[in-house]
Amino acid sequence: MSGVGVFAEEQIELRKTVAQLLAKRADAAALRKTLESGEAFDRGLWDVLCQQVGVAALAIPEEFGGFGATLVEQHLVLEELGAALTPSPMFGSAVLAAQAILATGNAEACERLLPGIAEGSSIAALCWVGPEGHWRSDDVACTAAGNDADGYTVSGTAHYVLDGAHADVLIVAASVEGTDGAIALFEVDPSADGVARRQLPTMDLTRPMSLVEFASAPAVRLTADDATAALEKVRTVAIVALSAEQVGAAERCLQMTVDYSKDRVQFGRAIGSFQALKHRMADLYFLVETARSASYAAVYSLSEGLPTAAADAAVAKAYCSEALLAVTGDSIQLHGGIAITWEHDAHLFFKRAHGSAQLLGQPEEFFKEMETLAGLPA
Structure with missing residues (x-):
């Protein structure tokens, strides 16, 4: 790197x-x-x-x-x-x-x-969103009933749960009944009665996701106060972390494409020597490096606790998602017919790009967030 x-x-x-x-x-x-x-x-x-x-x-x-x-x-x-x-x-x-x-x-x-x-001996999974996949701090898939004295139960179906099928502990975001929609975080034992887990078929085979169903499953409340702010913090950290993955994938995919352009010969010369393809790969290189800058700026803001952290995170998620989509799409075209075969790795990067772009919110959602944080009219 x-x-x-x-x-x-x-x-x-x-x-x-x-x-x-x-x-x-x-x-x-x-x-x-x-x-x-x-x-x-x-x-x-x-x-x-x-x-x-x-x-x-x-x-x-x-x-x-x-x-x-x-x-x-x-x-x-x-x-x-x-x-x-x-x-x-x-x-x-x-x-x-x-x-x-x-x-x-x-x-x-x-x-x-x-x-x-x-x-690494224990794997935990966060159960948060419903089928719409909004990943918003005020929108959770599950509900909780009970009180501190008698205990709590959790019900509902969490979608897109990363590592949910093989997790040793489940952390569940749920709205608490009788509290005007207050959200709390709960710990649930995946082996408890009322918990059912199912691995989901995903486009990105490298990112397993699960559907986790709760039917009055016993739960331990972890937060005393409303957890909306806690979820918002988690989301900010997570989208910046995701941007790091996206930058790494984009650079590797571009390098794979450049290497291929040096080896693939057409009309008696390597295709990478053609000016049109040089310009195209130069544009992709620019995308990768500017995405890296956005990602690094976001993690710096987070680690330093800067007031711009939320805005920088939104920029990183939106820009890195779009950059990886562009790089993987062009990579397939520049590889030609070989790139659409199952045996070639290009499709794995392409699927990761599309899966990551949707994870934690689509790029356009973060463009709207940036406008809001900047005080621009909707």
Whole structure:
């Protein structure tokens, strides 16, 4: 990856370590083997990433079993995972669910749940959205009934749950009955009565999602106050993390295309020597680098707690989504007929681009958010 000059030496070494490990253990052949196995991810690789590198522990505070690093270190790891399209619980468990648990402010829950997530021995999943997939902090799929004295139950169906089918703990966002729509976060044991999980068929085979149904399932309330602000924080962190994956995938896909243009000969010369294709790939390079800048600006704003963090995150999600869509679409065209075959990797990047663009909200939703944050009329 380029652009390393803005990072500390330790951060650069972390990225190199992950990149080297993925090159050795998670190349295209290994990826296809995992996809064909029926498993959601390579558990052996995940154990190595967690035990030897500590990827899941990076953004978890030391008092809860993590390394206490910043979101920047996590960002660099996600960029490399995105470049390799590596299926792993990193985004669903170590980002979405872990950040939701941290956002509760519940020290007891953090001490009990986060160490396992940090070491990779436990996988958590955040159950949030309904079939529309809005990923809004004021719109959740489930409802909760009960009270602190007698306990709570959760009902409803959560869609698009990352790592939901194989999670060891479920964190559920639900509106609490009798509280004028107040939202709370709950912990639910996936093996409890009233919980049913089903793996969903997805266009992006590298990103497993599930549907999780709750029928008066026993739940432990984790937040005392309304959790709307907590969910908004989780969403902001998550869209910035997703932009890192998108940048990594875009750069790898572009490099794959450039390499092919040097090898593919037409009319007696490599197609990459034709001026029209040079211009086209130069435009794609510009998209990748500007997307990287947007992504890095967003994670810097978040890690520093800047007032522009929400706006920078919205820019990163919208721009990186559009950039990856453009790069993967042009990559297929520049590869020609070979790119539409199942055997070629171009379709995997193309599907990741479309899946990521929809995840956590479509690009146009974030364009509207940017207008709102900038004070522009709707």
